[in-house]
Amino acid sequence: MRLTFFGGAQEVGRASVLLEEKRKNLMFDCGIKFGEKTEYPLIHDDELKRIRNITISHAHLDHSGYLPHVYSKNIKPKIFLTKPTRDLMGILLADYHRLHTSGRKRLFTIKDVENVMKDARIVEYNEPFTSDFRITFHPAGHVMGSAMTLVKGDERNVLFTGDICMRKTRVLDPCEKNLTADTLIVESTYGGREDIIPSYKESYQKLVTLINQTLDRGGHVIIPSFAVGRAQEVLLALDDYMRSGTLRHARIYIEGMIGKTMKVYRHNAIYANDDIKKRILMSEDDPFNSPNFHRARTKTREDVLKEPSIIVTTSGMITGGPVHFYLEKLGNDPINSMIFVGYQARGTPGEKIVNGEKCIRIRDKEIELKLKVEKVRISGHADYNELLQFIRSVKGLKKIFIMHGEKTDLKDALEKDYEVTIPRLLETYSI
Ligand SMILES: [Zn+2]
Ligand SMILES: [Zn+2]
Known part of the structure; x- marks a missing residue:
């Protein structure tokens, strides 16, 4: 062969x-x-x-x-x-x-x-x-x-x-x-x-703490995420922590293709682990469509920006998509934060920001990034x-x-x- x-x-x-x-x-x-x-x-x-x-x-x-x-x-x-x-x-x-x-x-x-x-x-x-x-x-x-x-x-x-x-x-x-x-x-x-990844429990605790701190000071949290995989894991975890009261109550907004991929995950729930299958098949509880999840009601997204919220959005490496809109609106205020949860490929805007770059070019406009940038490894x-x-x-x-x-x-x-x-x-x- x-x-x-x-x-x-x-x-x-x-x-x-x-x-x-x-x-x-x-x-x-x-x-x-x-x-x-x-x-x-x-x-x-x-x-x-x-x-x-x-x-x-x-x-x-x-x-x-x-x-x-x-x-x-x-x-x-x-x-x-x-x-x-x-x-x-x-x-x-x-x-x-x-x-x-x-x-x-x-x-x-x-x-x-x-x-x-x-x-x-x-x-x-x-x-x-x-x-x-x-x-x-x-x-x-x-x-x-x-x-x-x-x-x-x-x-x-x-x-x-x-x-x-x-x-x-x-x-x-x-x-x-x-x-x-x-x-x-x-x-x-x-x-x-050196590539040793902390336990999910440890990572999620860090994520929850960072989100709570941001919400407490009246800020928004942006979580850039890939539409397939990380988004579902992070959203289901946030929903669980919110239900248990560990995570402060706030609206969790789902943006970009993540809405579509959540539906595909729901339709294919038979391929999920037993915990998810039980929740879906034996009760009315649908973790992929939790009442904590919301979509922006208008194109201008005033409802999302109105009060402190958690925004899970594409693209995971800040190469485009709704995350650019949110950085334009929320990027230059230190009250807000952006938390990276996924792999950042070399040369992408996401990798540059994780490594300390303080501005990003969106639609020919330089945006100065003053929001807090954090990284939590959920691989x-x-x-x-x-x-x-x-x-x-x-x-x-x-x-x-x-x-x-x-x-x-x-x-x-x-x-x-x-x-x-x-x-x-x-x-x-x-x-
Ligand atoms: Zn892959
Ligand atoms: Zn791969």
Whole structure:
């Protein structure tokens, strides 16, 4: 068997890895990379034409965003994913199309997005299917519908993790462990020795304290968040803390695409953990539609700005969306605060602000940021110790490829027990 990395090697973004065995092939993920400019997998169209199968680990665009580009070239491999991934991907790809068409070069159309959605085949967890290879999806715990892909070839079993989370979260169970595979392709977002993430309890306590302090002084709290994953976790936690009285009562506003993704989470609640399922199925209680959640009533959002409130809004890395409106209105008053809860990619406005930048350019206007900026780590990824624990749980493991990250500490820690590779872009490896 052979593995080729067209993206996601020593970088976070544009995940795409080709697995081949004789004439059979399968591409794990098909993502894009956002930064100062958007980058695509480094695969030529001739090569792309040969791809027969693609599995999508989860909806995030760094794993799925290249699909409409593939379709726009009139190349239509079979696409496999879970139902929540399909539903969430539809929202993210439509949004990507909207952003994309504002640029000068249009590389795909909304029709391509629709066709991807129409053709994608839904697969359930733990139900093996065959397309060239025998393939099984296993829960990955990262966002709703996220899946690890286990492939049985003639000689080898290969496990591709996509993004994984080892902790039980508000919404999801942790990823499955103790799978059997001789070759592992593993994410390493937090693959540095210093990447140890505090417990959720600790993080949420910090978040609640910061919010209470802001509300007490009469300020607004802005929480920039990704629409898929972090938003649901944070919103459900805020709702719980408010119900218990730990968090001061205030309106929680949901902004941007988060409204839509909350609905998809609700419709796919069967994929959530047992706590959520019980709440929804055995009582009238709907955690995704709590009476504490509100939407702005008008375009000018006077109701949101009128009194101290908590605003959970896209975009998570301040690249656009309603968070820009709120920074224009609330950014230059130290009474307010902005709390980051998610990963900030290099070069994004979010990363610059977290690192102390005190102004931001919005619609050609410089906004001076006087509001308090805080960071609370509520991650959907396994941290360094958890990655080691996950890897060591894989039975029969011999070869490890570490991707979706920029650090190499995991290699040092694992090298004496396994054959560990940090793959390079466009390089092919025999396994
Ligand atoms: Zn992800
Ligand atoms: Zn990712």
